[in-house]
Amino acid sequence: MQHHLVLNLVAKILIPFIILFALYVQFHGDYGPGGGFQAGVIFGAGFILYGIIFGKDLAVRVVPLPLVYCMTAVGVLLYTLVGVAGMLLGGEFLNYSVLLPDSIAGQHLGILLIELGVGITVASVMISLFFSYAQYTHRDEQQSDNQDR
Amino acid sequence: MNALTPHLSALQIILPLLAAPLCTIFRLPRVTWGIAMVVGVLCSFNAIAILEQVQSSGTIIYALGGWAAPWGIEYRIDDANAFVLVIISVINVFGILYARTSIPAELSEDRISWLYTAWLLCFTGLCGITISGDVFNVFVFLEISSLSTYVLVSFGTDKRALTAALRYLIVGTVAATFYVIGIGLLYALTGTLNMADLAQRLPEVTAHRTVLVAFGFITVGLSIKMALFPFHTWLPNAYAFAPNAVTAFLAGTATKAAIYVFMRLVLTIFPAGFFANSTIAYLIILAVGILGAFVASTIAFFRQDLKQMFAWSSIGQIGYMAIGLGLATSAGVAASFLHLFNHALMKTAVFMAIGCLFVATGSTTLNSLKNAGKRMPWTSAAILIGGLSLIGIPFTTGFVSKWYLVTAALELDMWWLAALVLAGSLVTAAYVWKFVETAYFRTDSNTTYTRSEAPLSLLIPTWILVIANIYFGINAQFTGTQALRAANAIFGFSS
Amino acid sequence: MTTFLGLLNYWVVIALMMTGLYIVIAASNYIKKIIGLNIFQTAVFIMYISIGKVSGGTAPILTGQPEIYSNPLPHVLILTAIVVGVATTALGLALIVRIRSAFGTIDDHDVRESVNE
Numbered sequence: 001m002q003h004h005l006v007l008n009l010v011a012k013i014l015i016p017f018i019i020l021f022a023l024y025v026q027f028h029g030d031y032g033p034g035g036g037f038q039a040g041v042i043f044g045a046g047f048i049l050y051g052i053i054f055g056k057d058l059a060v061r062v063v064p065l066p067l068v069y070c071m072t073a074v075g076v077l078l079y080t081l082v083g084v085a086g087m088l089l090g091g092e093f094l095n096y097s098v099l100l101p102d103s104i105a106g107q108h109l110g111i112l113l114i115e116l117g118v119g120i121t122v123a124s125v126m127i128s129l130f131f132s133y134a135q136y137t138h139r140d141e142q143q144s145d146n147q148d149r
Numbered sequence: 150m151n152a153l154t155p156h157l158s159a160l161q162i163i164l165p166l167l168a169a170p171l172c173t174i175f176r177l178p179r180v181t182w183g184i185a186m187v188v189g190v191l192c193s194f195n196a197i198a199i200l201e202q203v204q205s206s207g208t209i210i211y212a213l214g215g216w217a218a219p220w221g222i223e224y225r226i227d228d229a230n231a232f233v234l235v236i237i238s239v240i241n242v243f244g245i246l247y248a249r250t251s252i253p254a255e256l257s258e259d260r261i262s263w264l265y266t267a268w269l270l271c272f273t274g275l276c277g278i279t280i281s282g283d284v285f286n287v288f289v290f291l292e293i294s295s296l297s298t299y300v301l302v303s304f305g306t307d308k309r310a311l312t313a314a315l316r317y318l319i320v321g322t323v324a325a326t327f328y329v330i331g332i333g334l335l336y337a338l339t340g341t342l343n344m345a346d347l348a349q350r351l352p353e354v355t356a357h358r359t360v361l362v363a364f365g366f367i368t369v370g371l372s373i374k375m376a377l378f379p380f381h382t383w384l385p386n387a388y389a390f391a392p393n394a395v396t397a398f399l400a401g402t403a404t405k406a407a408i409y410v411f412m413r414l415v416l417t418i419f420p421a422g423f424f425a426n427s428t429i430a431y432l433i434i435l436a437v438g439i440l441g442a443f444v445a446s447t448i449a450f451f452r453q454d455l456k457q458m459f460a461w462s463s464i465g466q467i468g469y470m471a472i473g474l475g476l477a478t479s480a481g482v483a484a485s486f487l488h489l490f491n492h493a494l495m496k497t498a499v500f501m502a503i504g505c506l507f508v509a510t511g512s513t514t515l516n517s518l519k520n521a522g523k524r525m526p527w528t529s530a531a532i533l534i535g536g537l538s539l540i541g542i543p544f545t546t547g548f549v550s551k552w553y554l555v556t557a558a559l560e561l562d563m564w565w566l567a568a569l570v571l572a573g574s575l576v577t578a579a580y581v582w583k584f585v586e587t588a589y590f591r592t593d594s595n596t597t598y599t600r601s602e603a604p605l606s607l608l609i610p611t612w613i614l615v616i617a618n619i620y621f622g623i624n625a626q627f628t629g630t631q632a633l634r635a636a637n638a639i640f641g642f643s644s
Numbered sequence: 645m646t647t648f649l650g651l652l653n654y655w656v657v658i659a660l661m662m663t664g665l666y667i668v669i670a671a672s673n674y675i676k677k678i679i680g681l682n683i684f685q686t687a688v689f690i691m692y693i694s695i696g697k698v699s700g701g702t703a704p705i706l707t708g709q710p711e712i713y714s715n716p717l718p719h720v721l722i723l724t725a726i727v728v729g730v731a732t733t734a735l736g737l738a739l740i741v742r743i744r745s746a747f748g749t750i751d752d753h754d755v756r757e758s759v760n761e
Contacts, residue, residue, distance in 0.1 A: 037727060073170030080167050086214075093159035095215035129734055133741070285721055292728045299735055308746040312755055315739045319668060322681055322732050329688050329725060336718070337695045 004053075011053040018046035026119050030108060036115035040122025047123075048130045056134045068128045075121025082113045157199050158211045158224040161234065161276045164188050164195070169269040178261040182249055185265045189245045192276070193238035200231040204634075210282070218282075219346050225282030228638035232486065232631050233409045234279050236493050237402045241272050243497065243610045244398030250606040251394040251504050255306050264304055268398070271297035278406045284332045284418075285342045287410055288325065291374065295321045298403060302391040310390035317383040320373060324380075327370030334363035347418050360419075364430070367414055375407035377471055378441025381464045388460035393504030396456065400463055401497035405489050408470055412482065415474070416639050435475035439569055441468030446576040450583065455503050455513045455532075458580055459496065462539060465577070466492045472570065473554055480557035483629075483636035487553050490628055491538070491546035494621065498614035499535035502528050505603035505611060515587050522589035525602050529588045531615045536581035538618050541574050545622040549629070653694035660687035672752040674743065678736045685729045692718040692725075 026039035051059035083094040091098035096110020153160065168188040172181040203209055203226055211224040226234070245268070252261060274294025281287050299321070303314035336342055338359055339350040354360060373380040384404075388396050442465045449461035466488070473485030503513055505528040510517045521529045538545035551570060558566040602608070621628050648655070660683055667680025696718035704713040740750055747755050 037723065070174055073173040076170040077167065080163060080170075084163060084167075087156055087159065092212055092215045093156065093163065094213055097215060132738070285724075289724055289728070292732075296728075296731055296735060299739070303739060303742070309759060311739055311743045311746055312759075315674060315736065315743065318732065318736050318739065319677055319681060323665070323668060323684065325728075326685055326688055330691065333688065333692050333695070333718075 007053055011049055015046050015050055018049070019043060022046065022119075022123075026115065027112070029115050030111045036118025037122055039115075040119040041126060043119065043123040044126025044130075047127050051130055051134060056131065060131070063127060065128070065131060068124045068131065071124035072121050072128065075117045075119070075124065077117075078120065079114055079117035082110060082117065086110070154202070156211075157195055157202060158209055158226055158280055159213070161192060161195050161199065161238075161280060162273060164192055165269045165273040165276070169266050169273065172262050172266040172269060176259075176262040178253065178258055181262040181265040182245070185245045185269055186242075186249075188269065189238070189242040189272075192272070193235070193242050196231070196234045196238035199226060200235050203228060203231040219341055219343050222281070222283045222286045223343065224280045225345065226280050228631070228634040229413070229486070229636075230279045230409065232635045233405060233489070234276065236405060236490050237272075237275050237279060240401035240493050240497050241398065243501075243614060244268075244394055244401070247397060247501050247504070247607060247610040248394035250604055251508065252392060254508050255392045256304060260304065264301065264392075264395075267297040267300040267304075268395075270294075271301060271398075271403075275402050275406045278410055282344045283342050284335070284344060284347065284414070288329055288332065291328070291407075291410075292325055294403065294406070295325065295374070298387075298399065301395045301399070302387045304392050304395065305390040306392070307390045309386065313383075313386035313390045317387045320380075320383045324370045324373035327366045327373070329370075331363045331365075331367035331370060334359050334366070338363075344413070344418055351419060364415075364419060368411070368430075371407055371411040371414065372437075375404045375411055376464055376467055378437050378445060378464060378468055381441070381445065381467075384464060385457055385460040388463065388500075389454060389456040393456075393500065393507055396460075397497045397500035397504060400460075400500050401493040404463070404467060405493055408467070408474075408485070408489060412474055412485070412639055416477065416482065431475055431477055434471055435566075438468045438471030438475055439566075439573075441465060441471065442570075442573045443468075443576060446573065446580065450576070450580040452580075453515050455506070455515065455518070455584070456500070458515075458584075459499050459503065462577070462580065463492075463496055465573070466496070466539065469550070469554060469570070469573070472566070473557060476557055476561060476563075478557060478561065479633070479636040479640055480553070480560055481636075482639055483632045484550060484553035484557045486635045487625075487628055487632035488550035490632065491550045491618075491621065494546055494614055494618050495535045495538040498611055498618060499532055499539075501607070501611040501614065502531035502535065505531070505607045508607060509601050509603045515583070518584070518587045519591050521587075527608050527612070528603055531608075531611050532584060532588075533581075534615050534618060536584060538622070540578045540581055543622075544619060546618050546625075546628075547622070549622055549625040553629070553632070653690065657687050657691040657694070660684075660690065674740045674750045674752065675737070677752075678733060678740070681736070682729065682733060685725070685732075689722045689725060689729075692722045 022039045022043035025034040025042060026036065029035035029039065047059065047063065050062070082096075082099075086095040086098055087093050089098040094110075094114075096107045096114075097103035098106060099110050100106035165188050168184050171184055175181060175184070199209065207227075209224070209226040210218070211226075212218060213222045213224065216222070248265075248268075252264060256264060271294050274290045274292075274297065277290030278287055278294065281290060299314045299318045302317060303311055305313070332342065335347060335351070338354050338357060339347060341347055341350060351360065369380070373383075376384040388400065391399065445461050445465035445468065449458045449465065452458040452461060470485045470488050470492070473481040473483075473488065475481070476484075506518070506521070506525065507513050509525055509528065518529075534545065538547035541547040541551035551574065554570055555567045558564070558570065664680045664682070664684025664687060668677050668684060671677050671680060696715040698712055698714045701712045701714040704716040743755065744750050747758055749755060749758070
């Protein structure tokens with residue numbers, strides 16, 4: 001869709017704001033509506049829009065596929081390790097109050113990190129889903145092209 | 150060690166949950182297998198430690214995140230789930246041990262790490278279902294394990310594995326949604342999702358018709374998940390087309406966790422006597438169990454593929470567990486728990502042996518079995534002993550569970566039920582005989598046979614389970630007492 | 645009439661639920677089946693969220709004054725269930741894509757026929 005000038009331009013203007021908004025939703029999540037799930041999906045949507053407009057190959061150059069797969073794992077690891085940190089500091093699994101000496105500050109830190117883990121995983125899962133479906137049609141077409149010849 | 154003691158129940162979930170993303174990062178097949186194996190072994194030691202702790206100091210309660218019970222999610226482990234947890238964790242170790250050689254024979258190198266990721270997530274889900282004391286948390290773990298099971302099934306070599314996985318996904322999701330509707334209705338009535346809390350509050354609202362509706366949704370949803378007879382349609386193809394190691398693992402664990410939740414919800418949470426007093430519900434479970442045992446075993450007889458045959462046999466055996474449950478006495482439920490343990494042992498061993506057959510001959514149909522008794526004596530003997538155990542021949546575990554079930558039926562003067570259970574064994578004997586006939590007696594004398602036994606790395610885990618099968622058939626003291634304690638825990642929750 | 649309007653949310657839930665379940669059972673196209681599954685799940689989401697509503701209640705944010713507020717727990721539960729639903733849909737569609745390339749069709753009847761041959 002690179003030849004659509006309007007789409008091209010609008011996407012270029014919008015994508016930075018989509019990603020910025022995702023970060024706002026992410027880090028505002030412990031005070032107001034928001035959180036990792038929503039932020040992750042918005043963040044992923046930014047990349048997916050880029051992929052749809054400028055083609056999968058360019059999008060892969062921005063976020064290589066192995067990196068995306070790695071990030072899905074990193075998010076889950078971050079989540080679990082924050083939980084384990086609570087255990088090591090004398091609380092239960094996922095008890096954030098013990099993360100810092102001040103229990104309320106600890107809860108803030110805990111939920112922030114946990115939601116960050118959720119956000120990373122959700123965003124990268126969304127991106128990898130898009131890539132896998134996009135990749136598939138691409139390969140499918142090539143196969144049928146080969147058959148035609 | 151002492152510092153870990155209060156956290157044992159959480160560790161059972163954390164270890165596989167940490168290991169799964171590690172498998173995604175380190176994508177080398179050997180490394181991912183190593184991670185899975187280490188975690189599997191640690192988890193089974195952990196599960197055994199939990200069982201010991203429960204027996205020495207009573208129910209373990211673990212409040213996640215430090216939020217106490219009715220508000221937060223708690224893990225609550227008593228004799229019943231500790232026993233099931235040990236079964237699942239130990240079977241998991243043997244499954245992974247077996248997968249080392251079995252999986253590379255069926256899967257391309259680059260997909261192996263994904264398989265172990267899904268496997269570990271599935272194991273996380275199964276452990277979670279077993280130990281969680283919160284009904285919604287059970288749903289989340291149920292879906293974690295189910296979603297990864299669909300993935301595991303779709304790894305099968307045959308293209309029919311894909312349709313089997315999709316059908317399982319559709320049926321499984323409907324089941325999970327039914328379960329959510331049921332607990333939603335219960336939540337609307339009582340305002341709590343905690344199992345212990347629900348058990349206390351439900352008696353106040355039993356008169357409400359909503360309880361009955363919730364009961365219906367929950368039982369149907371979980372019956373699908375555990376493949377109870379009329380809801381079993383997903384199971385035969387899913388088991389038959391999944392990779393062999395996965396079939397062995399699932400046969401020993403997946404339905405078992407669902408059966409445990411079923412017992413916990415139906416017998417513990419619903420007000421004491423709600424189930425046994427509502428005669429129709431309890432008669433339905435009994436009837437469905439008996440029907441399942443007969444119909445599924447009969448269909449098993451007509452299957453030409455060994456994996457299909459024993460998958461149908463699994464449905465029949467789940468019927469027996471339902472019979473014990475339907476008796477709604479502690480002896481009956483103890484028989485169910487015992488059969489849960491024994492069936493996990495024998496069916497995993499049988500499916501592993503079938504996997505050995507596949508590695509050696511490249512096929513699992515009955516036709517490829519001719520002369521297997523001579524060509525592959527160890528593999529055939531393993532299937533044979535597993536089959537005898539399914540029938541319930543003395544000195545095998547199957548005999549012990551049948552004995553308990555018949556005793557429990559006779560305790561209630563249900564002699565007809567005892568007779569039916571024994572008659573069911575005859576149907577089982579029919580399909581096991583079909584295997585024996587092909588493997589040992591249908592020999593072409595013209596050709597000479599070279600021994601082509603499966604590799605040792607497959608035979609060793611298979612035979613450890615076969616020997617355990619015989620050991621627990623002769624010495625049933627450990628399993629018998631554990632099953633009885635588990636049954637008492639199921640009934641004694643609310644008091 | 646009051647019973648009908650007073651229980652409006654349940655009527656909506658039942659209608660959606662039955663529509664979804666019917667599509668799952670009756671449609672032979674796999675993608676339609678997955679869509680039916682989604683409608684079925686959505687019915688349950690609505691059921692949970694509507695029972696969490698307290699009439700006249702506000703958003704459950706503590707302001708210090710005693711207030712009537714809606715129950716936030718069902719929303720949290722359904723957020724989890726929605727995520728599960730998304731995962732199920734994604735996995736289902738991925739399987740359908742692979743079924744298409746293995747069998748050349750996404751129709752249940754055709755797949756069954758091609759297996760029997």
